[in-house]
Amino acid sequence: MDSKKDLIQKLLKGIETGDAAAADVVNETKYIQHNPQTHEGSEGLSALFARLSKTNPRITFIRVFEDGEFAFAHNEYNFSSLRVAFEVFRFEDSKAVEHWDNIQPMMGPNPSGRGMLDGATEITDLDKTAANRNLVREFAEGVLVRRQIRLLETHVDDGLVQHSPDIADGASAYRSYLEAVENGTFRIQYHKVHRVLAEGNFVLCMSEGYRAGIHSSFYDLFRVAENKIVEHWDTIEAIAPRSEWKNENGKF
Secondary structure, three states, X not given: OOOHHHHHHHHHXXXXXXXXXXXXXXXXXXXXXXOOOOOOHHHHHHHHHHHHHOOOOEEEEEEEEEEOOEEEEEEEEEOOOEEEXXXXXXXXXXXXXXXXXXXXXXXXXXXXXXXXXXXXXXXXXXXXXXXXXXXXXXXHHHHXXXXXXXXXXXXXXXXXXXXXXXXXXXXXXXXXXXXXXXXXXXXXXXXXXXXXXXXXXXXXXXXXXXXXXXXXXXXXXXXXXXXXXXXXXXXXXXXXXXXXXXXXXXXX
16 A cells, blocks of 8 residues: 555656546545645646646655655645645545645745755654654744744754745844844734644644735744754745635635
8 A cells, every 4th residue: 555655746746747647646525625726626636737737847856754644745846937845635545635735936045055945854753753743833833923032042953954045044043034024013923833744853834824914824844853943944825815716725
């Protein structure tokens, strides 16, 4: 039986090949689509794959993880231009029944010369999955949502390796980014952490908030070592207004 990591790769390769059979990984009767720009069901996916395949896309899997009924991937997409994506699927009986994603144009390198996708890829510390998930959830809900910025260094290593395109390495640069004010309000505002997924030393937070006043989804991937966040990747995507949604499930 294919692992969930195999299934997510088989499904998403349909973007590259245009093969409608890739959507067979989906249980159409149960499938819940959280990409507001995509219709429900495998029919919606098949149409999406067929449309995207005409742009000669290339999909590169950089990191693929599994957490219980979920699989999630950190990918590079080349759809005539480079994009960075997080893809999340929930499975039942080896079929995808729910999907979330967060995609943004490739940017960078950042002030420390790092790209959005480079850095560590090895999954380790499987026995610490639960502890690492709890550490990152505490950081996200306390520092990011409740803005207890003074606690940032409690969770984040001073030498944080940073892949976010606008931020340099280090905990202090991350703090400055979160504290930045634009037009009288914080430029980055996290309002809610919706889901935290983890495998070993990697933890993904799926959050909602605002960037520069625009309703946005934040996907933050953290690598943890010795009870500290030591590396960070992200994507930020504007959430389309309700009038443009092609399904009624919401981004989260």
